[in-house]
Amino acid sequence: MSIHRYYTLTLSEKLLYTSFLLLVGLGYLMAVSYLYVTHENNDGKPGLSISDVASSYYGNRSGTRLEAAIRGPMAGYIDDQDRGRIVAWLKDGGEEIHYNSEIKPILAKTCVACHNKEVNPNLPDFTSYAGLHEVSKVDTGMSMASLLRLSHIHLFGISMLLFVIGFIFIQSEVNVWFKRFLVVSPMLAVFVDVASWFLTKWDDHYAIVVIVAGGILGFSMALQILISLYQIWFLKKPDNPDLHPPLK
Numbered sequence: 537m538s539i540h541r542y543y544t545l546t547l548s549e550k551l552l553y554t555s556f557l558l559l560v561g562l563g564y565l566m567a568v569s570y571l572y573v574t575h576e577n578n579d580g581k582p583g584l585s586i587s588d589v590a591s592s593y594y595g596n597r598s599g600t601r602l603e604a605a606i607r608g609p610m611a612g613y614i615d616d617q618d619r620g621r622i623v624a625w626l627k628d629g630g631e632e633i634h635y636n637s638e639i640k641p642i643l644a645k646t647c648v649a650c651h652n653k654e655v656n657p658n659l660p661d662f663t664s665y666a667g668l669h670e671v672s673k674v675d676t677g678m679s680m681a682s683l684l685r686l687s688h689i690h691l692f693g694i695s696m697l698l699f700v701i702g703f704i705f706i707q708s709e710v711n712v713w714f715k716r717f718l719v720v721s722p723m724l725a726v727f728v729d730v731a732s733w734f735l736t737k738w739d740d741h742y743a744i745v746v747i748v749a750g751g752i753l754g755f756s757m758a759l760q761i762l763i764s765l766y767q768i769w770f771l772k773k774p775d776n777p778d779l780h781p782p783l784k
């Protein structure tokens with residue numbers, strides 16, 4: 537397929553390009569609003585922030601009742617070293633594999649004297665993993681399956697969109713390096729964005745990368761759309777087209 541210049545397009549082509557770009561732009565705004573309303577309260581505070589992003593992928597791993605108790609009302613029954621071990625275990629997801637070797641002996645020292653269903657049926661029972669799990673359920677954020685589902689939908693869907701938007705945009709007349717940069721940057725941003733979801737699931741410090749990559753994606757897509765829309769309708773055909781450099 538050969539690439540036209542905008543001023544050689546028929547009116548039907550211009551209308552097709554324009555309505556497509558407008559709908560995609562609207563779709564993008566909807567996507568951002570959707571993200572805002574669904575993630576805004578992840579961290580319990582209004583307004584979208586880095587911690588909202590972190591908690592949706594990484595989870596809220598310090599929000600367990602167990603951690604709150606050993607830092608608060610139960611702090612007197614545990615020394616700093618043991619507290620550190622329990623907190624680290626919770627941060628890793630609080631799974632059963634390391635419970636027997638690392639956590640059970642700590643609880644056995646003092647906690648189980650009270651937290652034992654025979655002695656105090658009303659307290660959380662720490663004689664078994666199941667009993668402890670009641671207060672140690674860790675929110676580890678989005679599951680791997682959801683993350684993979686979201687990633688492949690994103691990669692397929694957005695790359696198709698960017699291909700079509702880019703195909704329209706390369707017919708514009710702008711500095712050729714700027715054009716090449718703007719064609720590649722949103723594709724790269726999608727890749728980094730998706731990769732940083734996985735990184736954030738592993739370590740919440742990467743949440744900032746999710747936001748920056750998402751911002752670059754939106755910004756370069758918006759530039760492509762706006763430049764295209766403007767030139768489709770307002771770029772004049774030169775009087776002598778031979779004087780014009782070939783489109784790159």
Ligand code: HEC
Nearest residue numbers: 601602605606609610613614646647649650651659660671
């Ligand atoms: C002397 C008895 C006693 C010991 C020892 C004890 N606890 Fe408790 N624990 C209690 C009582 C009573 C409550 C309920 C009242 C409260 O929440 O303060 C409780 C409540 C809790 C809760 C529930 C908090 C909630 O969210 O409802 C957790 C978790 C907990 N303890 C953990 C521990 C851990 C871990 C240890 C050992 C380091 C420990 N406790 C040692 C008496 C004890």
